[in-house]
Amino acid sequence: MAKYRKKPVTIEAVQWFINGDHPQDGDARFKQTEYADTLYEGKVVRFFRRPDVPGKSLCSQCGKSFHLHGWTDTLEDGHRVCPGDWIITGVAGERYPCKPHIFEQTYETME
Numbered sequence: 511m512a513k514y515r516k517k518p519v520t521i522e523a524v525q526w527f528i529n530g531d532h533p534q535d536g537d538a539r540f541k542q543t544e545y546a547d548t549l550y551e552g553k554v555v556r557f558f559r560r561p562d563v564p565g566k567s568l569c570s571q572c573g574k575s576f577h578l579h580g581w582t583d584t585l586e587d588g589h590r591v592c593p594g595d596w597i598i599t600g601v602a603g604e605r606y607p608c609k610p611h612i613f614e615q616t617y618e619t620m621e
Contacts, residue, residue: 516616519601520620521598521599521600521601521617522598522599523596523597523598523599523608523613523617524596524597525594525595525596525597525610526555526580526591526593526594526595526596526597526607527593527594528578528593529551529552529555529556529557529580530552531552531555532552532553532554532555532597534553534554535552535553535554535555536552536553552580554582554597554605555580555581555582555591555597556580556581556582557580557581558576558577558579558580558581558590558591559581560576563576564576565577569590569592571592571609572592572593572594574592574593578593579591579592579593582597582605582606582607583605584604584605584606585604585606589606589607590607591607592607592609594610595607595608595609595610596608596609596610596613598613
């Protein structure tokens with residue numbers, strides 16, 4: 511088996527905690543009193559909605575309610591976004607979430 515190393519490329523990334531965090535999410539707001547006063551249905555990170563996953567159930571990756579999660583479209587159809595994940599915009603403009611500990615080991619801030 512051969513070994514490979516990532517080529518040095520520059521990416522853009524935004525850490526996501528709630529809908530509306532991504533600067534390109536827009537400002538489509540609506541009221542929802544059970545979890546927050548004003549929530550955003552983002553253009554980049556949307557609300558996590560799956561009919562087979564109850565919103566009050568807990569995520570196996572972060573332990574938080576699915577009501578607090580987002581969803582982003584990717585080249586592989588889409589991924590769940592946990593609060594605290596980084597949303598990376600890759601070299602071809604594709605977006606995907608990255609867990610904080612992996613992001614920290616893989617990327618460094620450019621000055």
